[in-house]
Amino acid sequence: MTYAYATTNLLSGLAVGSFGWASGLNDATRSRLNDVRMSSRYVNGSPVTTVTLIIDLGSAVASTGVAILNSNVATSALAPTLRIRGATNSIFTTGVVTAKAASTLNTSAPYNKDHVLQYASITKQYLELLWTFTGTATNFAVGELWAFNAQTQLTRKSIYGGGEDEEIYSSSVDFYNGGNRSYFLGGPVRTQRLPFSDLSLTERLELATMWRATRGPVSPFLWIDSYEATDTAAAATEQSVIYGKLAVPAFTWKEQDYQLFDPGELIIRSLGREVGS
Secondary structure: OOOEEEOOOOOOOOOHHHEEEOOOOOOHHHHHHHOOOOOOOEEEOOOEEEEEEEEEEEEEEEEEEEEEEOOOOOOOOOOOEEEEEEEOOOOOOOOOEEEEEEEEOOOOOOOOOOEEEEEEEEEEEEEEEEEEEEEEEOOEEEOEEEEEOOOEEOOOOOOOOOEEEEEEEEEEEEOOOOOEEEEEEEEEEEEEEEEEOOEOHHHHHHHHHHHHHOOOOOOOEEEEOOOOOOOOOOOHHHOOEEEEEEOOOOOOOEEEEOOEEEOEEEEEEEOOOOOOO
16 A cells, blocks of 8 residues: 545634534534644543534535544444444435445554544535444543545655654653652654655655645644555554654755655654643
């Protein structure tokens, strides 16, 4: 599978009334679902075995995927699944299509915090997200929702030598008696490091286009490890996503050989999570 990315959130600018929870609080905190941050989360404190969210896009809009970011429900004890449907009316009786069948969410840390489900393009005004649990979920929380259309694919994967950081944020105090006390603040914050080499001119321009689209380290975007839009349900390995920024202030490249280019290392760093997450 190829890498992919998306720079435009179809949910950006929607009012709180566009998010209708059938099993949750419908209050002003719904604004946290599309405030461009993961650190402020919508929380439904009621114990639930299923959670349904219906999103009104305002008009028929084409979409090819949804990312659920900084969620707390993907634990092995709950074995959560997520299904995505589209329809032309809010009660889902007209023009109903299943964009992605119930997919078992990845419960392995740190990939259990953020998930992406991709599908063949549908054009609908309403999207329905249905979470189902084998047990009872309490304090169901989501930091950000991101729907997108026509995610851009990259032709080449990175070469060997890449890796990933998983960082925990803390505050540490040293005492004169030699003791130390540390306070957990938040995390994990993921950083992917992807080296590229021997790219063609076209492949080099693909990376440059992504860098320009995000304005380097300025605009947050979705980085999708595996483009997949045809499977009925999403496998765990196809759900990995980072909502973050490029930690690359300048796009540089060298011509290592005739028409073979080395743009160096691509660094993608997740946005921060709330204190204590």
